[in-house]
Amino acid sequence: MGFLDQEFYGNSLKTWMWAGIVTLSLITLLRVARDLVANRLAKLASRTGTTVDDHLAAMVKKTRLFFILVISIYAGSLLLDLPPKPTMLIRASMVVVVVLQVGFWLNSLIGLVVGHYVQREIGHGSDAIGASTALNFIGKLILWAALLLWALDNLGWEVGPLIAGLGVGGIAVALAAQNLLGDLFASFSILFDKPFVIGDFINVGGDMGTVERIGLKTTRIKSLSGEQLVISNADLLNSRIRNFKLLEERRVVFTIGVVYETPYHQVVAIPAMIREIIEAQNEVRFDRVHFFQYADSSLNFEAVYWVKNPDYARYMDIQQAINLAIFKEFEEEGISFAYPTRTVYVSKSPGVE
Secondary structure, three states: OOHHHOEEOOEEHHHHHHHHHHHHHHHHHHHHHHHHHHHHHHHHHHOOOOOHHHHHHHHHHOOOHHHHHHHHHHHHHOOOOOOHHHHHHHHHHHHHHHHHHHHHHHHHHHHHHHHHHHHHHOOOOHHHHHHHHHHHHHHHHHHHHHHHHHHHHHOOOOHHHHHHHHHHHHHHHHHHOHHHHHHHHHHHHHHHHOOOOOOOEEEEOOEEEEEEEEOOOEEEEEEOOOOEEEEEHHHHHHOOEEEHHHOOOEEEEEEEEEOOOOOHHHHHHHHHHHHHHHHOOOOEEEEEEEEEEEOOOOEEEEEEEEEOOOOHHHHHHHHHHHHHHHHHHHHHHOOOEOOOOOOOOOOOOOOOO
16 A cells, blocks of 8 residues: 555545645635736726726625635535534535625625615715615615525524514514604605705695705704704605795785775776786796686785796795885875775664754
Protein backbone atom coordinates (compact mmCIF):
# COMPACT_ATOMS: atom_id res chain seq x y z
CA MET A 1 0.00 0.00 0.00
CA GLY A 2 1.42 3.36 -1.05
CA PHE A 3 1.60 6.43 1.17
CA LEU A 4 -1.28 8.12 -0.63
CA ASP A 5 -3.44 5.09 -0.23
CA GLN A 6 -3.35 5.21 3.54
CA GLU A 7 -6.77 5.91 5.07
CA PHE A 8 -7.62 8.63 7.56
CA TYR A 9 -11.18 8.76 8.97
CA GLY A 10 -12.45 6.43 6.27
CA ASN A 11 -10.84 8.18 3.29
CA SER A 12 -7.50 7.75 1.60
CA LEU A 13 -4.87 10.45 1.78
CA LYS A 14 -5.24 10.93 -1.99
CA THR A 15 -8.95 11.63 -1.55
CA TRP A 16 -8.22 14.12 1.21
CA MET A 17 -5.69 15.84 -1.04
CA TRP A 18 -8.18 16.11 -3.92
CA ALA A 19 -10.81 17.46 -1.51
CA GLY A 20 -8.31 20.04 -0.30
CA ILE A 21 -7.36 20.99 -3.87
CA VAL A 22 -11.02 21.46 -4.83
CA THR A 23 -11.65 23.53 -1.72
CA LEU A 24 -8.64 25.82 -2.17
CA SER A 25 -9.26 26.16 -5.92
CA LEU A 26 -12.87 27.19 -5.38
CA ILE A 27 -11.87 29.69 -2.69
CA THR A 28 -9.38 31.27 -5.09
CA LEU A 29 -11.69 31.22 -8.11
CA LEU A 30 -14.70 32.60 -6.24
CA ARG A 31 -12.69 35.42 -4.64
CA VAL A 32 -11.12 36.36 -8.00
CA ALA A 33 -14.52 36.21 -9.71
CA ARG A 34 -16.08 38.38 -6.99
CA ASP A 35 -13.38 41.04 -7.23
CA LEU A 36 -13.33 40.94 -11.02
CA VAL A 37 -17.10 41.38 -11.39
CA ALA A 38 -17.17 44.11 -8.73
CA ASN A 39 -14.36 46.05 -10.45
CA ARG A 40 -15.98 45.71 -13.88
CA LEU A 41 -19.29 46.97 -12.53
CA ALA A 42 -17.54 49.84 -10.74
CA LYS A 43 -15.82 50.92 -13.98
CA LEU A 44 -19.12 50.67 -15.84
CA ALA A 45 -20.83 52.72 -13.14
CA SER A 46 -18.25 55.51 -13.50
CA ARG A 47 -19.19 55.90 -17.17
CA THR A 48 -22.96 55.98 -16.71
CA GLY A 49 -25.31 58.46 -15.10
CA THR A 50 -27.55 55.88 -13.43
CA THR A 51 -27.14 54.53 -9.91
CA VAL A 52 -28.30 50.97 -10.67
CA ASP A 53 -24.86 49.71 -11.64
CA ASP A 54 -23.36 51.36 -8.54
CA HIS A 55 -25.76 49.38 -6.38
CA LEU A 56 -25.05 46.17 -8.31
CA ALA A 57 -21.32 46.64 -7.73
CA ALA A 58 -22.00 47.20 -4.02
CA MET A 59 -24.14 44.04 -3.93
CA VAL A 60 -21.35 41.94 -5.46
CA LYS A 61 -18.88 43.36 -2.94
CA LYS A 62 -21.24 42.21 -0.18
CA THR A 63 -20.35 38.59 -1.04
CA ARG A 64 -18.79 37.60 2.28
CA LEU A 65 -15.62 35.53 2.65
CA PHE A 66 -17.31 33.08 5.04
CA PHE A 67 -19.83 32.31 2.25
CA ILE A 68 -17.00 31.50 -0.16
CA LEU A 69 -15.22 29.39 2.48
CA VAL A 70 -18.24 27.31 3.45
CA ILE A 71 -19.36 26.75 -0.16
CA SER A 72 -15.84 25.63 -1.08
CA ILE A 73 -15.57 23.31 1.94
CA TYR A 74 -18.95 21.81 1.10
CA ALA A 75 -17.90 21.21 -2.53
CA GLY A 76 -14.67 19.54 -1.34
CA SER A 77 -16.53 17.39 1.19
CA LEU A 78 -18.59 15.85 -1.62
CA LEU A 79 -15.46 13.87 -2.57
CA LEU A 80 -15.21 12.41 0.91
CA ASP A 81 -17.07 9.62 2.61
CA LEU A 82 -17.74 11.22 5.98
CA PRO A 83 -19.75 10.00 8.98
CA PRO A 84 -23.34 11.31 9.38
CA LYS A 85 -22.56 13.92 12.06
CA PRO A 86 -19.81 15.81 10.15
CA THR A 87 -21.92 15.59 6.98
CA MET A 88 -24.92 17.10 8.79
CA LEU A 89 -22.72 19.79 10.34
CA ILE A 90 -21.27 20.82 6.96
CA ARG A 91 -24.70 20.81 5.33
CA ALA A 92 -26.23 22.86 8.16
CA SER A 93 -23.36 25.33 7.92
CA MET A 94 -23.91 25.64 4.18
CA VAL A 95 -27.67 26.30 4.66
CA VAL A 96 -26.97 29.00 7.27
CA VAL A 97 -24.34 30.84 5.23
CA VAL A 98 -26.45 30.65 2.05
CA VAL A 99 -29.39 32.16 3.94
CA LEU A 100 -27.18 34.91 5.36
CA GLN A 101 -25.57 35.70 2.00
CA VAL A 102 -28.88 35.74 0.13
CA GLY A 103 -30.22 37.96 2.89
CA PHE A 104 -27.34 40.43 2.44
CA TRP A 105 -27.87 40.51 -1.34
CA LEU A 106 -31.64 40.95 -1.12
CA ASN A 107 -31.23 43.56 1.64
CA SER A 108 -29.28 45.68 -0.81
CA LEU A 109 -31.82 45.02 -3.55
CA ILE A 110 -34.73 46.06 -1.31
CA GLY A 111 -32.89 49.25 -0.36
CA LEU A 112 -32.27 49.99 -4.05
CA VAL A 113 -35.87 49.37 -5.14
CA VAL A 114 -37.42 51.24 -2.21
CA GLY A 115 -35.06 54.20 -2.57
CA HIS A 116 -35.71 54.48 -6.31
CA TYR A 117 -39.50 54.19 -5.86
CA VAL A 118 -39.69 56.70 -3.01
CA GLN A 119 -37.48 59.17 -4.87
CA ARG A 120 -39.66 58.87 -7.98
CA GLU A 121 -43.02 59.07 -6.18
CA ILE A 122 -42.23 61.42 -3.28
CA GLY A 123 -38.88 63.05 -3.95
CA HIS A 124 -36.67 64.19 -1.11
CA GLY A 125 -37.39 65.55 2.35
CA SER A 126 -38.45 64.29 5.76
CA ASP A 127 -41.59 62.60 4.41
CA ALA A 128 -39.51 60.66 1.86
CA ILE A 129 -37.06 59.60 4.58
CA GLY A 130 -39.92 58.38 6.78
CA ALA A 131 -41.55 56.44 3.94
CA SER A 132 -38.23 54.91 2.90
CA THR A 133 -37.45 53.85 6.47
CA ALA A 134 -40.86 52.24 6.97
CA LEU A 135 -40.86 50.41 3.63
CA ASN A 136 -37.31 49.17 4.17
CA PHE A 137 -38.25 47.85 7.60
CA ILE A 138 -41.36 46.04 6.35
CA GLY A 139 -39.59 44.61 3.29
CA LYS A 140 -36.58 43.37 5.25
CA LEU A 141 -38.79 41.94 8.00
CA ILE A 142 -40.69 39.87 5.43
CA LEU A 143 -37.42 38.87 3.71
CA TRP A 144 -35.71 37.58 6.85
CA ALA A 145 -38.86 35.81 8.06
CA ALA A 146 -39.11 33.97 4.72
CA LEU A 147 -35.39 33.09 4.74
CA LEU A 148 -35.62 31.83 8.33
CA LEU A 149 -38.53 29.54 7.45
CA TRP A 150 -36.65 28.29 4.37
CA ALA A 151 -33.55 27.58 6.47
CA LEU A 152 -35.53 25.71 9.14
CA ASP A 153 -37.27 23.65 6.47
CA ASN A 154 -33.91 22.68 4.91
CA LEU A 155 -32.53 21.80 8.34
CA GLY A 156 -35.32 19.26 8.84
CA TRP A 157 -37.68 21.25 11.04
CA GLU A 158 -41.46 21.07 10.60
CA VAL A 159 -42.34 24.60 9.57
CA GLY A 160 -46.05 23.95 8.92
CA PRO A 161 -47.13 24.30 12.59
CA LEU A 162 -44.78 27.28 12.96
CA ILE A 163 -46.36 29.04 9.98
CA ALA A 164 -49.83 28.32 11.37
CA GLY A 165 -48.78 29.70 14.74
CA LEU A 166 -47.33 32.79 13.12
CA GLY A 167 -50.56 33.27 11.19
CA VAL A 168 -52.68 33.12 14.34
CA GLY A 169 -50.22 35.38 16.17
CA GLY A 170 -50.22 37.81 13.25
CA ILE A 171 -54.01 38.03 13.33
CA ALA A 172 -53.94 38.68 17.08
CA VAL A 173 -51.29 41.39 16.68
CA ALA A 174 -53.19 42.95 13.78
CA LEU A 175 -56.40 43.10 15.83
CA ALA A 176 -54.58 44.57 18.82
CA ALA A 177 -52.79 47.19 16.73
CA GLN A 178 -55.41 47.85 14.07
CA ASN A 179 -55.51 51.60 14.78
CA LEU A 180 -51.73 51.86 14.51
CA LEU A 181 -51.67 49.76 11.34
CA GLY A 182 -54.53 51.81 9.90
CA ASP A 183 -52.57 55.02 10.45
CA LEU A 184 -49.42 53.40 9.02
CA PHE A 185 -51.10 52.31 5.78
CA ALA A 186 -52.92 55.64 5.59
CA SER A 187 -49.56 57.41 5.73
CA PHE A 188 -48.39 55.32 2.76
CA SER A 189 -51.56 56.28 0.89
CA ILE A 190 -50.90 59.96 1.60
CA LEU A 191 -47.23 59.77 0.62
CA PHE A 192 -47.77 57.86 -2.63
CA ASP A 193 -51.23 59.02 -3.75
CA LYS A 194 -50.40 62.63 -2.75
CA PRO A 195 -53.77 64.21 -1.94
CA PHE A 196 -51.53 66.87 -0.40
CA VAL A 197 -47.83 67.41 0.28
CA ILE A 198 -45.84 69.42 2.80
CA GLY A 199 -46.51 73.13 2.28
CA ASP A 200 -50.05 72.72 0.93
CA PHE A 201 -52.90 74.74 2.46
CA ILE A 202 -55.80 72.36 3.16
CA ASN A 203 -59.22 72.31 4.81
CA VAL A 204 -60.09 69.16 6.77
CA GLY A 205 -63.48 69.00 8.47
CA GLY A 206 -63.54 72.78 8.94
CA ASP A 207 -59.94 72.98 10.20
CA MET A 208 -57.68 74.90 7.85
CA GLY A 209 -53.93 75.25 7.81
CA THR A 210 -50.60 74.50 6.15
CA VAL A 211 -49.22 70.94 6.19
CA GLU A 212 -45.93 70.91 8.11
CA ARG A 213 -45.13 67.21 8.49
CA ILE A 214 -46.51 63.86 7.33
CA GLY A 215 -45.55 61.14 9.80
CA LEU A 216 -46.18 57.41 9.97
CA LYS A 217 -49.07 57.86 12.41
CA THR A 218 -50.07 61.55 12.36
CA THR A 219 -49.95 64.62 10.14
CA ARG A 220 -49.09 68.05 11.61
CA ILE A 221 -50.93 71.13 10.32
CA LYS A 222 -50.18 74.76 11.24
CA SER A 223 -53.60 76.37 11.63
CA LEU A 224 -54.53 79.92 10.65
CA SER A 225 -54.66 80.97 14.29
CA GLY A 226 -51.11 79.71 14.88
CA GLU A 227 -51.50 76.48 16.84
CA GLN A 228 -50.44 73.09 15.50
CA LEU A 229 -53.14 70.55 14.68
CA VAL A 230 -52.18 66.88 15.04
CA ILE A 231 -54.52 64.58 13.10
CA SER A 232 -54.19 60.81 12.75
CA ASN A 233 -53.63 59.73 9.16
CA ALA A 234 -56.60 57.35 9.15
CA ASP A 235 -58.97 60.12 10.34
CA LEU A 236 -57.45 62.44 7.76
CA LEU A 237 -58.18 60.11 4.84
CA ASN A 238 -61.70 59.44 6.15
CA SER A 239 -62.41 63.19 5.94
CA ARG A 240 -63.16 65.31 2.91
CA ILE A 241 -59.99 67.25 2.13
CA ARG A 242 -59.98 70.54 0.24
CA ASN A 243 -56.52 71.36 -1.10
CA PHE A 244 -56.24 75.07 -1.88
CA LYS A 245 -52.64 74.73 -3.08
CA LEU A 246 -53.96 73.09 -6.25
CA LEU A 247 -56.35 75.98 -6.85
CA GLU A 248 -55.55 77.66 -10.17
CA GLU A 249 -58.54 80.02 -10.50
CA ARG A 250 -60.98 81.16 -7.84
CA ARG A 251 -64.68 81.42 -8.73
CA VAL A 252 -66.37 84.32 -6.96
CA VAL A 253 -70.13 84.78 -6.63
CA PHE A 254 -71.59 87.84 -4.91
CA THR A 255 -75.05 89.37 -4.59
CA ILE A 256 -76.19 92.96 -4.12
CA GLY A 257 -79.68 94.27 -3.59
CA VAL A 258 -81.32 97.60 -4.39
CA VAL A 259 -84.58 99.02 -3.03
CA TYR A 260 -87.89 98.36 -4.76
CA GLU A 261 -88.26 102.10 -5.40
CA THR A 262 -85.42 101.99 -7.94
CA PRO A 263 -86.66 103.24 -11.35
CA TYR A 264 -86.87 100.69 -14.18
CA HIS A 265 -84.23 102.37 -16.34
CA GLN A 266 -81.70 102.11 -13.49
CA VAL A 267 -82.59 98.45 -12.83
CA VAL A 268 -81.90 97.72 -16.50
CA ALA A 269 -78.56 99.57 -16.37
CA ILE A 270 -77.19 97.93 -13.21
CA PRO A 271 -75.91 94.68 -14.84
CA ALA A 272 -73.89 96.66 -17.40
CA MET A 273 -72.46 98.87 -14.61
CA ILE A 274 -71.32 95.86 -12.59
CA ARG A 275 -69.87 94.11 -15.65
CA GLU A 276 -67.83 97.20 -16.58
CA ILE A 277 -66.49 97.47 -13.03
CA ILE A 278 -65.48 93.78 -12.91
CA GLU A 279 -63.82 93.82 -16.33
CA ALA A 280 -61.76 96.87 -15.31
CA GLN A 281 -59.89 94.77 -12.72
CA ASN A 282 -56.60 93.03 -13.46
CA GLU A 283 -56.29 89.21 -13.26
CA VAL A 284 -60.06 88.82 -13.56
CA ARG A 285 -62.18 86.87 -16.05
CA PHE A 286 -65.81 88.01 -16.17
CA ASP A 287 -68.50 85.33 -16.27
CA ARG A 288 -72.00 86.83 -15.88
CA VAL A 289 -74.26 89.27 -14.01
CA HIS A 290 -78.07 89.10 -13.85
CA PHE A 291 -81.09 90.56 -12.10
CA PHE A 292 -82.24 87.27 -10.68
CA GLN A 293 -84.51 87.64 -7.65
CA TYR A 294 -87.35 89.57 -6.10
CA ALA A 295 -86.46 89.27 -2.43
CA ASP A 296 -88.53 90.39 0.56
CA SER A 297 -86.85 93.78 0.83
CA SER A 298 -84.72 94.09 -2.30
CA LEU A 299 -84.22 93.55 -6.00
CA ASN A 300 -81.22 91.22 -6.09
CA PHE A 301 -78.45 91.04 -8.70
CA GLU A 302 -75.99 88.13 -8.86
CA ALA A 303 -72.50 88.51 -10.36
CA VAL A 304 -69.94 85.80 -11.12
CA TYR A 305 -66.30 86.22 -12.06
CA TRP A 306 -63.00 84.29 -11.87
CA VAL A 307 -59.81 85.48 -10.22
CA LYS A 308 -56.86 84.12 -12.21
CA ASN A 309 -54.50 84.37 -9.22
CA PRO A 310 -55.16 81.69 -6.53
CA ASP A 311 -53.76 83.89 -3.75
CA TYR A 312 -56.49 84.61 -1.18
CA ALA A 313 -55.20 88.09 -0.35
CA ARG A 314 -55.26 89.00 -4.04
CA TYR A 315 -58.87 87.82 -4.30
CA MET A 316 -59.85 89.99 -1.33
CA ASP A 317 -58.09 93.03 -2.86
CA ILE A 318 -60.04 92.56 -6.10
CA GLN A 319 -63.37 92.07 -4.32
CA GLN A 320 -62.76 95.18 -2.22
CA ALA A 321 -61.97 97.23 -5.33
CA ILE A 322 -65.19 95.99 -6.98
CA ASN A 323 -67.27 96.77 -3.90
CA LEU A 324 -65.87 100.30 -3.63
CA ALA A 325 -66.39 100.95 -7.33
CA ILE A 326 -70.02 99.74 -7.14
CA PHE A 327 -70.62 101.90 -4.07
CA LYS A 328 -69.24 104.97 -5.85
CA GLU A 329 -71.20 104.29 -9.08
CA PHE A 330 -74.48 103.79 -7.21
CA GLU A 331 -73.90 106.96 -5.20
CA GLU A 332 -73.34 108.98 -8.39
CA GLU A 333 -76.43 107.50 -10.07
CA GLY A 334 -78.62 107.90 -7.00
CA ILE A 335 -79.24 104.16 -6.60
CA SER A 336 -79.99 103.05 -3.04
CA PHE A 337 -78.81 99.77 -1.58
CA ALA A 338 -81.53 97.70 0.04
CA TYR A 339 -81.70 96.77 3.69
CA PRO A 340 -84.39 94.90 5.62
CA THR A 341 -87.53 97.06 5.70
CA ARG A 342 -91.21 96.59 6.42
CA THR A 343 -94.01 98.82 5.15
CA VAL A 344 -97.08 99.05 7.38
CA TYR A 345 -100.33 100.31 5.86
CA VAL A 346 -102.78 101.88 8.37
CA SER A 347 -106.46 102.08 7.39
CA LYS A 348 -108.75 104.54 9.18
CA SER A 349 -112.34 103.41 9.66
CA PRO A 350 -115.16 105.90 8.83
CA GLY A 351 -116.22 107.93 11.83
CA VAL A 352 -113.03 107.33 13.75
CA GLU A 353 -111.10 110.47 14.60
